[in-house]
Amino acid sequence: MSTAFRGWLSASAPLLAALLWAGHAGADAPGDKALKAMEEAMNRAKTQYYEYEVVNKEPGKDEKKMGLKVYIKGEKRLTEFTAPADMKGTKVLILSPTQMYVYLPAFGKIRRIASHVTDQGFMGLAFSQDDLATQAYAAFYDAQLAADAGAEQTLVATAKAGQTVPNGKIEFKIVKDKNLPSEIKYFNTAGKHVKTETRTTYDCQGNVCSPQELKMVDHTKGGHWTKMVRKAWKVNEEMSDDLFSKRSLEK
Secondary structure, three states: OOHHHHHHHHHHHHHHHHHHHHHHHOOOHHHHHHHHHHHHHHOOOOEEEEEEEEEEEOOOOOOEEEEEEEEEEOOEEEEEEEEOOOOOOOEEEEEEOOEEEEEEOOOOEEEEOOHHHOOOEOOOOOOEHHHHHOOOOOOOEEEEEEEEEOOEEEEEEEEOOOOOOOOOEEEEEEEOOOOEEEEEEEEOOOOOEEEEEEEEEEEEEOOEEEEEEEEEEEHHHOOEEEEEEEEEEEEOOOOOHHHHOHHHHOO
16 A cells, blocks of 8 residues: 555545434434424323413522413424413413514503524523424434433434524433433533423323423533423313414413
């Protein structure tokens, strides 16, 4: 082998390895299958109603307690603050990823939420609108099965080419008997680990399961965290489409 060829091979090795890995990463059938199974488990209910006690802790500030009611029907979501007094009656309506509205009772007005701010903190919480609303991943991410041992498996989901998503990569730790995540690590498009969410103490109504506690830590804001503790949960009860309308926000 010539010296020139050996030099070319050495210099090109990283590129060749990257090309081979790229081809492999997009063809992990077990990973994609597991991601779709998780998504299916997350979306079994026709409707869901939640009541949460929320604790929000920003660095250098005292803990703040809030109350939330959440109504979900398909991809539509209505969130209403029940506490504290200065936020009571504030409502957020999500009709689609590009149609979001907020009602502020102090102003008596409905305002549209710009889609470019949905990845930012929701009403001062560590959770963003995207974090709370996203229930679909398979259409936007390719997944690789990174680990599968015992009761859990780990998926690494990377954004598909051409998709505009807030997270370039998401790592899921999945409880296998329920196909639902116990931990989610979010990475921005530059590959930086920005948030970690934990979902604990799952229970079920029929084949629909939900965590009793969710906690999000924002690593970009000095460890700002928000914990949501479920106080009530109803599944597949009748919900009128009128509830998920701009008109209903002012009621």
